Amino acid sequence: VSRPSPLEIIPLGGLGEFGMNLMVYRSGDDCLVVDAGVSFPHVEHLGVDLIRPDLSFLDSCGRLHGIVLTHGHEDHIGAVPFVLERHAVPVWAGPYTGGLVRRRLVESHPALSPRFVPLPRGEERVSIGPFAIEAVPVRHSIPEACMVVLRTPGGIALHTADFKLGAPGEHDPALLDRLARLGAEGVLVLLSDSTNADRPGSTPGEHVVADGLESVIEGAPGRVLVATFSSHLERMERLARIAERHGRKLALAGASILSHVENGERMGLVRWPAGVRVSVEQAMELPRSRVVIVTGGSQGEPASSLMRVALGRHHVIDLEPDDVVVHSARTISGNERRIARMLNCLVRAGARVVTPAEAPVHVSGHGASDELRLLIRTVRPRSFVPIHGEYRQLAAHAALATDCGVEPSRVVVAESGDRIEVREDAIEIVDRIPLLPVLLDTARRDVDRDVLRERRRLAGAGVLVPVVVVDRARRTARLRGELDARGWGWGEEGNSGPSQAGAEAAVRDWLAEATGDERGDPDRVRSGVETALRRYLRQHGHARPLIVPVVVEL
Ligand SMILES: [Zn+2]
Ligand SMILES: [Zn+2]
Secondary structure, three states: OOOOOOEEEEEEEOEEEOOOOEEEEEEOOEEEEEEEOOEOOOOOOOOOOEEEOOOHHHHOOOEEEEEEOOOOOHHHHOOHHHHHHHOOOOEEEOHHHHHHHHHHHHHHOOOOOOOEEEOOOOOOOEEEOOEEEEEEEOEOOOOOOEEEEEEEOOEEEEEOOOOEOOOOOOOOHHHHHHHHHHHHHOOOEEEEEOOEOOOOOOOOOHHHHHHHHHHHHHOOOOOEEEEOOOOOHHHHHHHHHHHHHOOOEEEEEOHHHHHHHHHHHHOOOOOOOOOOEOOHHHHHHOOHHHEEEEEOOOOOOOOOHHHHHHOOOOOOOOOOOOOEEEEOOOOOOOOHHHHHHHHHHHHHOOOEEEOOOOOOOOOOOOOEHHHHHHHHHHHOOOEEEEEOEEHHHHHHHHHHHHHOOOOHHHEOOOOOOEEEEEEOOEEEEEEEOOOOOEEEOOOOOEOOHHHHHHHHHHHHHOEEEOEEEEEOOOOEEEEOOOOEEEOOOOOOOOOOOOOHHHHHHHHHHHHHHOOHHHHOOHHHHHHHHHHHHHHHHHHOOOOOOEEOOEEEEO
16 A cells, blocks of 8 residues: 655745745645735835745646635735746635735736636535645634635645634634534644734734724714724724714725725625715715724825825825824834834824724734634644744744644744645654745836845945046046045045045056056956945945946047
8 A cells, every 4th residue: 555645835935934925735746825925025125015935846846736815915815926927727715815816917917817716615625636625714804714624645734824713702613613523533734823822812802993993983073094904894894883873974095995895895795884984085074073084004104095194195184183093903013113103293293193002993813822722722733833923923833832732743843945744643844945035126027136235235325436438549547527426425524434535546546557458448447446446445434335337438
């Protein structure tokens, strides 16, 4: 009897980093991708709009059968078009998630028209190659989020993606029952969301936020603006009901929010109380105490509606001293400063700002440690791999798993690129695939890493442009005019740093000492001048501007 191939799990993103979740499951030569997301640039990624995973592994991994999507957040679906560009495979997704992907394709990849297949409902299974999948609906912060049960020749993998179970007393008994039955059947490996693994306790349910928002709105004399994530349709629906109870109308502002809401309305996932919705323009005509506005821009995005309101530049919405702005969102790591700047502008404009620090106006969409424990204890997997998190969260989650009785040798903290092999009796990282995530600008062109390095140098120290006139025939070369400097300051006369005169002298000295052969050769002049300037600057400080010698031939 031949033993079945071991199950291989290869994360191409999302382990040891925030966002860009993409998991490859492989059995022998057959592969399936679960989620394909992007992440967003950090401050050092100048001019970068988006980061997508390195997908080259998919070209040689064997037969790719398709992509299964757990929910419609960017860190789970943003890279789908890039996978489809290379591999024309079907996409298994719920209607809302599929709708978001379709919208994305129309905008950025109109030539692609993949086959969308609905995820199985209830406890139905659908076969994909040698795999069979089931979708288990879970709570998160977007409609249709689900866990994926993946039946493979090597055993069952349970891929939770993002989820929360709620505080004790709020749990969904049907869900826990289904997970327990799966556990009884035998789960080979559990891959679970680590986002909040380092937070104690549980994440309260959305009703807590509704109460928090209601008490803010109840006591507000003027307009109430609520900034939240564009995909959080449940929160918007609850806000509509609160608005109705307090005699207010609800307006939605921002392209991203409207896009999500339209998509949700088409799927019948959002139901507004009759007569509550108005346009932003209509809302501006109403008395201020009769209005609630939901806006995007909770992360302080410079072009967002809320940022424009904060700066007094929104074409319709303005602020007055009685108005309240609620930050009903989490601060995503890396966005702290621009959110703080936006909140400062809002307060300066006279608004009262309420954040989750002052009132319960936001709860996470991810389960905290008690919920993660409950899941592990319910499923009782043979092996455990923490996913979705920076290294710190993965490690914290691994500790929870051993604490809940998973054999320590069967808990693997892996990072993106690690190839994990899971067998009935063991799990191990067998090797690592080198990954180079792709940086994309707003036109979706790749940003080369050398280009990025130049940009950093330009941003940090500017550029020096020595123009040298070369006469090949006479084998002479001279510096023309002044040394041109952009984004670079020479500083005060007589300071200890580099001076313009000194830098020009360094160039002239090199040209004077160069041989006739060197002076007659534009390439050698270029590199000689650059080296001479760089050496001079190094001797007079450590600033490293970009140096772009220009050679003009006579
Ligand atoms: Zn999510
Ligand atoms: Zn996520």
